Amino acid sequence: MTTMSINVNGYANRYRNARERVFDARNELDWKYKTVLSLGFALLTALAAQVRIYLGFTPVPITLQVFVVLLAGVVLGKWWGGISQGMYIGMGAAGLPVFSNLGFGPEFLMGVTGGYIFGFLVAAFVIGYVVDSYPKARTVIPMIALMFAGIGIIYTFGVVQLALVLSLSPAKALALGAVPFIGVDIVKALAAANLAALIMPKK
Numbered sequence: 747m748t749t750m751s752i753n754v755n756g757y758a759n760r761y762r763n764a765r766e767r768v769f770d771a772r773n774e775l776d777w778k779y780k781t782v783l784s785l786g787f788a789l790l791t792a793l794a795a796q797v798r799i800y801l802g803f804t805p806v807p808i809t810l811q812v813f814v815v816l817l818a819g820v821v822l823g824k825w826w827g828g829i830s831q832g833m834y835i836g837m838g839a840a841g842l843p844v845f846s847n848l849g850f851g852p853e854f855l856m857g858v859t860g861g862y863i864f865g866f867l868v869a870a871f872v873i874g875y876v877v878d879s880y881p882k883a884r885t886v887i888p889m890i891a892l893m894f895a896g897i898g899i900i901y902t903f904g905v906v907q908l909a910l911v912l913s914l915s916p917a918k919a920l921a922l923g924a925v926p927f928i929g930v931d932i933v934k935a936l937a938a939a940n941l942a943a944l945i946m947p948k949k
Contacts, residue, residue, distance in 0.1 A: 772821075772823065773823070773878075780822070780826050781829075783821075783822060783826070783830075784822060784826050784829045784830035784833055785830070785833055786830075787814065787817075787818040787821070787822060787827075787830035787831075788830050788831070788833035788834040788837060788844075789844075790814045790818075791811055791814045791815065791818070791830070791831065791834045791844075791866070792834060792837070792838075792842075792844035792845075794809055794810035794811045794813070794814045795809050795810075795811050795844065795845055795846045796809075796846070796847075796848070797809055797810045798846050798847065801926055803922070803926075804922040804923065804926055805858045805859070805908075805912075805922070806858065806859055806862070806904070806908065806922065806923050806926075806927070807846055807847075807859075808927060808930055809846055810934075811862075811866065812897060812900060812931055812934050813934040813937065813938055815831060815866045815869055815870050815896070815900070816869070816870075816873060816893050816896050816897075816934065816935065816938040816942075817938055817941070817942070818830045818831065818870045818873075818874075819869065819870040819871070819872070819873025819874040819877065819896065820873060820874070820877055820938070820941075820942040820945075820946065821945075822870075822874055823874045823877060823878045824871075824874045824875045824877075824878040824879065825871070825874065825875075826874065827870035827871055827873060827874030828867050828868070828870050828871030828874065830870060831863075831866040831867040831870045831871075832867055834863070834866070835855065835863060835864070835866075835867060838850050838851070838854060838855065838863075839851065839852050839855060845859075845863070846859065856911075857911060858907070858908055858911050858912060859904065859908075860907055860911075861903040861904040861905070861906055861907025861908060862900055862903060862904035862907075864903050864907075865899050865900035865901070865902065865903030865904055866900060868899050868903065869896035869897070869899040869900050870896075872895070872896060872899060873892055873893070873895075873896050876892055877892070877942070877946065881947075884942070884943065884946040884947065885943060886939060886940060886943040889939040889940075889942050889943050889946075890935060890936060890939040892939070893934075893935035893936075893938050893939045893942075894932075894935055896935075897931050897934075897935055901923070901924045901927075904923050904924070905919045905920055905923040905924050906919075908922065908923040909923075
C-alpha cells in the first residue's frame with residue numbers, strides 16, 4: 747500500500763468519524779439548543795419564501811422553500827424538522843410577514859398556497875423520522891427517493907387545497923399546482939439528497 751493510499755484512507759476514516767460525531771452530538775443536544783436550531787430553519791424558510799418567481803399562468807410561485815424544508819428534516823431529525831416548520835407556520839399565523847411576498851395571517855394559510863405550507867410540516871417530519879430511524883436511508887439513492895417522497899407530500903397538500911380554494915378539477919389543480927414545478931423540484935431534491943448523503947453517517 748502506497749503512502750498516498752494510506753493518506754486517502756486516513757482522510758476517509760476521519761471524515762466518517764467526524765460525520766458520526768456530529769450526528770451523535772446533534773442527537774444529544776439539549777432541547778433548548780434544538781429549539782434554537784429549529785427556529786433558525788423556520789427563519790431560513792421565511793427567507794427562502796421571498797426568493798420567488800411567478801410564472802404568470804398559475805398563482806403558485808417557484809420559491810426556495812422546498813430545498814430548505816428537505817434539509818430541515820435531515821439536519822434536525824425526528825420531530826424537530828417538523829417543529830421547525832410548525833414554528834414557521836405559527837410565526838406567519840401570528841402576523842409576522844414570513845410567507846411568500848411578505849404575506850401573513852390565517853387567511854394566507856387558508857389561501858391558494860397555504861396547503862404547500864402545511865405540507866412543509868409533514869414532509870420535514872417524515873424525512874426527519876426516516877433519516878433518524880433507518881440508517882440505510884442515508885445513502886444517496888435512498889435519500890433521493892426520500893426527498894422525492896417529501897416533495898410528493900408537499901404537492902399533495904398544496905394541490906388539494908388549491909383545488910378546494912379555486913374549485914378546480916383534479917387535473918386542472920395538478921396542471922397549475924404541481925406539473926410546472928416538477929423540473930426545478932427534481933433539481934432541489936437531487937441537491938438536497940447529495941448534500942444529506944455527504945453529512946449523514948451511514949450507521
